[in-house]
Amino acid sequence: MKAFLLLTLTGLVALDTVSGQAPVSGAPIYVPQNNFPWKNKFPTPLSVPEIKPEWIKLVDNSTVPQAPVNVKGPDGSLLVPPPGSNDTYCHWSFYQCLKPTDIASCPKGDWAPTYDDGPSPFSAKLYDYLKENNIKATFFVIGGQVIQYPDLLKRLYNEGHEIGVHTWSHQLLTSQTNEQIIAELKWTELAVKQVIGVSPKLMRPPYGDIDDRVRDIVKQLGFIPVIWNHDTFDWKLASAATDAATIETSVKEWAANATSATVGGISLEHDISEAGVEIAIKALPVLKSAYNLKLVSECGHMSHSDIYKEQTSQLPTSSSRVSPNAGPSSDAMDSLMFMRTGMMLATIALLVMLFL
The missing domain is CATH 3.20.20.370 (Glycoside hydrolase/deacetylase)
Known part of the structure; x- marks a missing residue:
């Protein structure tokens, strides 16, 4: 029974990765699980990807407006500017x-x-x-x-x-x-x-x-x-x-x-x-x-x-x-977050059954 549960858990983890549960690194290590003739590997779906070196030169950073990189709060949303703040960069x-x-x-x-x-x-x-x-x-x-x-x-x-x-x-x-x-x-x-x-x-x-x-x-x-x-x-x-x-x-x-x-x-x-x-x-x-x-x-x-x-x-x-x-x-948000949450809950449930 434990062997079956472990196999099921492995499958769920793999499926969760495909549907959005991403590792920290976004390096091109992911091979799509379909028959399409892909020419190269890709970052894991929904991971923050790493830039290819040849892409860096596509943007001249010296001409890019120096707007600050905005900070996200604990819930993942942007921290709201203090009252009276000026919209300097058309946000x-x-x-x-x-x-x-x-x-x-x-x-x-x-x-x-x-x-x-x-x-x-x-x-x-x-x-x-x-x-x-x-x-x-x-x-x-x-x-x-x-x-x-x-x-x-x-x-x-x-x-x-x-x-x-x-x-x-x-x-x-x-x-x-x-x-x-x-x-x-x-x-x-x-x-x-x-x-x-x-x-x-x-x-x-x-x-x-x-x-x-x-x-x-x-x-x-x-x-x-x-x-x-x-x-x-x-x-x-x-x-x-x-x-x-x-x-x-x-x-x-x-x-x-x-x-x-x-x-x-x-x-x-x-x-x-x-x-x-x-x-x-x-x-x-x-x-x-x-x-x-x-x-x-x-x-x-x-x-x-x-x-x-x-x-x-x-x-x-x-x-x-x-x-x-x-x-x-x-503003809008993305229902993928809820899909990922459901997959994680299923994984946790299987873990509990496996080790009881």
């Missing part, structure tokens, strides 16, 4: 500050649905709905998820959806050093390019956490930051801090305000959980009834063929080009 998390280079909303009458943190085993149901209803959307993917589910990413690309980078470990970027930020973006870009053959230009900072230091690094690496102005708060479903009915009410209110709103919307949703996907599928027809559904590239005055660093004529084409409009929004 979105604390001051909702946006720059003209940030894509944060669509023009009046338009709406871009976006989905973060995938791909995941739950994503395919959302992909099916989008395909059946001829809807294109924008997905911001995590590097560790890409190397676990390359076939899902390939499907997204082949079906004409837009793919953006959402970092490797989903950290608050203003709390990371310049080199860590570079590693977060470049490792994810590398994984995406090995799957679909092109490198995304769009990126979304986890939690929307960005300031001028991060913006400059992002720009030097050839990325364009994308925020949002409508949060479904679907990431709260896992902790029961919200429910499906509350989110559905919010979506209906957004649709009802379409005529009076001065700008359109970019909504933050996630395809990392079954509950999140169900919410997304219910929200889409409501939004479509009130807005013209668009891709983020259209809201950012870009052609769809220009959202990747490598130009290709094989990409699906978008319709009209439009200008971005900035608007404040709320």
Whole structure:
């Protein structure tokens, strides 16, 4: 019996590593457990990755704004600035500050649905709905998820959806050093390019956490930051801090305000959980009834063929080009934390049974 439990425990620990329980080091030691022909090893999923030496020279640190590296509190969130502090570096998390280079909303009458943190085993149901209803959307993917589910990413690309980078470990970027930020973006870009053959230009900072230091690094690496102005708060479903009915009410209110709103919307949703996907599928027809559904590239005055660093004529084409409009929004978190907690509790339970 103990031998069986030990074997089960070993499997759970391995699965926990794949789904996000990361070691301290993010060196490329992880070999994805699938049949995709990867060209190299990667950092462990959701670990803070180490920078490749050749990537250091991609950013001229002498020109990067000297914004301080923000400090996180015991709960992992950023320490809030003292009252009366000045927003010297256009920090979105604390001051909702946006720059003209940030894509944060669509023009009046338009709406871009976006989905973060995938791909995941739950994503395919959302992909099916989008395909059946001829809807294109924008997905911001995590590097560790890409190397676990390359076939899902390939499907997204082949079906004409837009793919953006959402970092490797989903950290608050203003709390990371310049080199860590570079590693977060470049490792994810590398994984995406090995799957679909092109490198995304769009990126979304986890939690929307960005300031001028991060913006400059992002720009030097050839990325364009994308925020949002409508949060479904679907990431709260896992902790029961919200429910499906509350989110559905919010979506209906957004649709009802379409005529009076001065700008359109970019909504933050996630395809990392079954509950999140169900919410997304219910929200889409409501939004479509009130807005013209668009891709983020259209809201950012870009052609769809220009959202990747490598130009290709094989990409699906978008319709009209439009200008971005900035608007404040709320912060967001990630339901992956709850997945990792569940795996850890299962591991602890097996340990107790093993040694009783």
